Amino acid sequence: MSNYSMKDIEWAKINKDVLKSLESPRKSFWVVLGVCLVLVLIGVAAEAYQYQEGLGVALMNRPHFWQLYISNFVFWIGMSHSGTLLSAILLLTKADWRKPIYRFAEAMTLFSILTAAIFPVIHLGRVWDMYWVLPYPNQRTIWPNFRSPLLWDAAAITTYATSSALFLYIGMIPDLAICRDNAKGWRKKLYSALSMGWMGRAREWIAFRKTYVLMACFLVPLAVSVHSIVASDFAMSIMPDWHITSFPPYFVAGALYSGCAAIITLFVLLRHVFRFEEYMTTEIMDKTAKLTFAIAMVWNYLNLSEYASIWYSNDMFEKEVLIEKFTGPYAPIVWGMLLCATVAPFAMAFKKVRHNMWAMFWLSLVLQLGMWLERFQIVSPPLASNHEPWTWAVVWPGLVQLSITLASFGWFTMLFLIFCKIFPSVSMYEVKEMVFHRRHASSRAELQDLDKVKEEMIKTEEGLHHGA
Amino acid sequence: MALKRMIENWSRLRKRDYYEDSPFMWGMSIDLNKCIGCGACVTACYAENNLPVVGKEHYATGHAMHWMRIERYWEEPEGETDIDIKDGEYPERGAHYIPMMCQQCNHAPCEPVCPVAATYHTTDHLNAQVYNRCVGSRYCGNNCPYKVRYFNFFDYWKDLPSPLEMQLNPDLSVRSKGVMEKCTFCVQRIRAAKDQANDEGHPHHVEDGAVKTACQQSCPTQAIVFGNLRDPESEVAKQWEEHEVELGRHEQDKSEDLRGYRVLEELNVEPCVMYLDRVRDTEA
Amino acid sequence: MVRRRKKxxxxxxxxxxxxxxxVVGELKVLDLKEMVIDNIELYSPIEHPEVEEILGDIDKPIQRFTFFGAITGAxxxxxxxxxxxxxxxTVQPQGGKPVIPLPPDIVITYEGTILFGVLSTLIGFFIYAGLPKSLRKYYNEKVSEDQIGIEVQMQPQHKEKVREVLKKCGAIEIREVEL
Structure with a gap:
């Protein structure tokens, strides 16, 4: 019975397998960590240079006031979506296949928000005055302007980062207790402090489950609102091809899409690195892939309907931008996006692809590339052909922007790797629950089967009696 | 009572018509028929407003700071003409010049998007930029349909050779890196004229011609007219009336011989600058 | 001064x-007969929703925290x-815009509702789960792995009876503590 494939794992083995991932890792782990650190340092150097000289060194100009920093911001916020949102939705819909994969997905959420949060700061002209954006009482009685979507961003990101960090943490407390019971040295102290004396008492579990569900109820609408608000940065403006009503749902779909692709990437990597084959099964990959496919189609629909609505609106400026997008200097970006994010996901319609881990790995990277290009083509081409033809100019991001972009990937990977080394990246107690319930369900099913056999035997006997 | 005062404030501050009682609304009228594209206005603006001269390289990378700029558009001749267009050269004729600066929109798209309220509408109907408050999110620059906001991508003043800082205009600040700036309609001159009117005992009336913007002053053909649109006797108000350009519309419907229009009116941003269309002799 | 009775x-x-x-069933039967048990607590590595049936309803009204937190946040x-x-x-003319801008207010209110809701839910969790708490000395680390722990509080004179019941049902290890 494939439905109950994960029913026979010993609980002690689950502990052992997952805790092993916290011990000394393969050499390649340190190599990757080192590379990430170097990338981050390069990014820090680039930022220091930009801080000293001014934003001009990033090669942004007028009319390209925004470029990679903003598209990266949108990309990372988007990436953060799937983790917590999917975890919460699947929790509320009681899909038990979420259990082995939600922990690292939520960690991914947290770290991509932490990555995304860097970009609006780097992006500011006067970083040193950044705190003026915060609403704090001051002598001059000057407050930030809440009409600006940037302020909504600030509120949304603060809420989202706090809530998803807490959601991740609350969901991890029972596992931290397991770690505490098995650790020594500084780890013992860390886990003892973080698990706060969790002992698995009945009252703890009941309060825990209730809290977890309540938080999930908050996180679903929150995640949707966060990317809608990020979309408002564009949709609230007057720029042609930014001022689009369908942007909020389009952004949310895109966010889920790239987030799912990121989950698949990390799924395959963790499965390989930590030998989690027994927990991250093909069955779960299959379901994740199907979900990604469905979301990809939603995104496609919204993307195409956006083109259609621009085309039929016959708005001079928007139409111009659209034509420029597909034929102008940024055309390779747009066509690349369509190839990677619109055409490529159809590969997931095939079971063979869905069940091949490495195929899914490369496919997910392609999808993410497509979504990254999508963010770039949202920000740059409309600026290049705006209302004012005299200012039309094509600008490609310079070395500073590119190195900070690379650094952001390094930063994210670094945080994620450190997380995987310190905290269990597979939820032990939930996998146990999954095993427990599947075992019970299968034994119940077996009992029912036995009942049926018995009934049939009685019937045949009766038939025989009648015949006689 | 604080509450009572608050409600009074509300009814005073919240008015559909933008500062209806304000005696000033600075506006401009630019006759494109008179504009010869010489660029004297641009130069004057640089001198008056402490604009950095960024040099050839920075100009090429799009970091120029010209608050006032002359945009050139080329009209391609229709059918058979005696005008030659050689490859790679600009044609002899057919150029349109549009001096473009901040249009001081009444419904300015740049204002609501600023996270720190560094740009706002003054009671003079000017679109003010508070340099001290700006943190450089550049959202206003993106949201400006005319793209007339200029960002200090570098600390340009550091490049000023030694004695040249003596020629800076002391009436306004020198902006540092990371700050957005734009045309102010020479607000320092407006302020001086208003102060003088105040001293003379008529704070609500500034003589027409008492304020001249730097660009207006230096225009050899007097294409630029600047003044108070709320003063029916002012030259600019008369021109607006003559060409039947009105505020509060997003399209000016009128007969063909009237030349007035506002750039990108259909966006409903309510600019305070009227342009007078150029009449061309297509036969020549 | 009241001396606390030894447990x-x-x-x-x-x-x-x-x-x-x-075991819990047996203990309850015993308790019905002789009134020996002060408290039973169950320790488990995973959540068992049936616990409520066994131990009786444990009311954890965390949602009240959530509700009032969310309203406060809004x-x-x-x-x-x-x-x-x-x-x-009062410091900057706003060009005829509404004094209290409703659309952005709705957005910020939405986020505030969720932020405060989540935070107060968390406070509710800590209160009702009785965390943070220092680890009990008799806590068996096997409980976080794959065993179920049962803690029974009683008067010293009933200890042996309870122990018998615990043993009868196949206890792996029994730890004895005096408080």
Whole structure:
């Protein structure tokens, strides 16, 4: 019975397998960590240079006031979506296949928000005055302007980062207790402090489950609102091809899409690195892939309907931008996006692809590339052909922007790797629950089967009696 | 009572018509028929407003700071003409010049998007930029349909050779890196004229011609007219009336011989600058 | 000064939830007969929703925290934006825009509701789960792995009876504590 494939794992083995991932890792782990650190340092150097000289060194100009920093911001916020949102939705819909994969997905959420949060700061002209954006009482009685979507961003990101960090943490407390019971040295102290004396008492579990569900109820609408608000940065403006009503749902779909692709990437990597084959099964990959496919189609629909609505609106400026997008200097970006994010996901319609881990790995990277290009083509081409033809100019991001972009990937990977080394990246107690319930369900099913056999035997006997 | 005062404030501050009682609304009228594209206005603006001269390289990378700029558009001749267009050269004729600066929109798209309220509408109907408050999110620059906001991508003043800082205009600040700036309609001159009117005992009336913007002053053909649109006797108000350009519309419907229009009116941003269309002799 | 009566505690571990359920049943029968048990607590590596049936309803009204937290958040966020906007109006003319801007206020209120809701839910969790807590000395680390722990509090004179019941049902280990 494939439905109950994960029913026979010993609980002690689950502990052992997952805790092993916290011990000394393969050499390649340190190599990757080192590379990430170097990338981050390069990014820090680039930022220091930009801080000293001014934003001009990033090669942004007028009319390209925004470029990679903003598209990266949108990309990372988007990436953060799937983790917590999917975890919460699947929790509320009681899909038990979420259990082995939600922990690292939520960690991914947290770290991509932490990555995304860097970009609006780097992006500011006067970083040193950044705190003026915060609403704090001051002598001059000057407050930030809440009409600006940037302020909504600030509120949304603060809420989202706090809530998803807490959601991740609350969901991890029972596992931290397991770690505490098995650790020594500084780890013992860390886990003892973080698990706060969790002992698995009945009252703890009941309060825990209730809290977890309540938080999930908050996180679903929150995640949707966060990317809608990020979309408002564009949709609230007057720029042609930014001022689009369908942007909020389009952004949310895109966010889920790239987030799912990121989950698949990390799924395959963790499965390989930590030998989690027994927990991250093909069955779960299959379901994740199907979900990604469905979301990809939603995104496609919204993307195409956006083109259609621009085309039929016959708005001079928007139409111009659209034509420029597909034929102008940024055309390779747009066509690349369509190839990677619109055409490529159809590969997931095939079971063979869905069940091949490495195929899914490369496919997910392609999808993410497509979504990254999508963010770039949202920000740059409309600026290049705006209302004012005299200012039309094509600008490609310079070395500073590119190195900070690379650094952001390094930063994210670094945080994620450190997380995987310190905290269990597979939820032990939930996998146990999954095993427990599947075992019970299968034994119940077996009992029912036995009942049926018995009934049939009685019937045949009766038939025989009648015949006689 | 604080509450009572608050409600009074509300009814005073919240008015559909933008500062209806304000005696000033600075506006401009630019006759494109008179504009010869010489660029004297641009130069004057640089001198008056402490604009950095960024040099050839920075100009090429799009970091120029010209608050006032002359945009050139080329009209391609229709059918058979005696005008030659050689490859790679600009044609002899057919150029349109549009001096473009901040249009001081009444419904300015740049204002609501600023996270720190560094740009706002003054009671003079000017679109003010508070340099001290700006943190450089550049959202206003993106949201400006005319793209007339200029960002200090570098600390340009550091490049000023030694004695040249003596020629800076002391009436306004020198902006540092990371700050957005734009045309102010020479607000320092407006302020001086208003102060003088105040001293003379008529704070609500500034003589027409008492304020001249730097660009207006230096225009050899007097294409630029600047003044108070709320003063029916002012030259600019008369021109607006003559060409039947009105505020509060997003399209000016009128007969063909009237030349007035506002750039990108259909966006409903309510600019305070009227342009007078150029009449061309297509036969020549 | 009232002297606290000494309490005795037995902590037994089982390898199966069904056994634990049986033990609790037996103990309850014993309690009905002789009134020996002060308190039973169950320790488990995973959540068993059936626990409520066995131990009786454990009411954890965390949702009240959530509800009132969310409402507080909504009010605070709305007031923050409204007050900030009002304050700005007195120092900077706003060109005929509404004094209290409703659309952005709705956005910020939404986020504030969720932020405060989540935070107060968390406070509710810590209160009702009784965390943070220092680890009990008799806590058996096997409980976080795959065993079910049952903690029984009783008067010292009943200890042996309880121990018998615990043993009968197949306890792996029984720890004895005096508080």
């Amino acid at each position: 005795h505690l037995l902590f037994a571990t089982y390898d199966d939830f069904e056994k634990a359920r049986e 009010i605070c966020a709305f007031l923050l934006v409204a007050a900030a906007a009002q304050s700005m109006f």
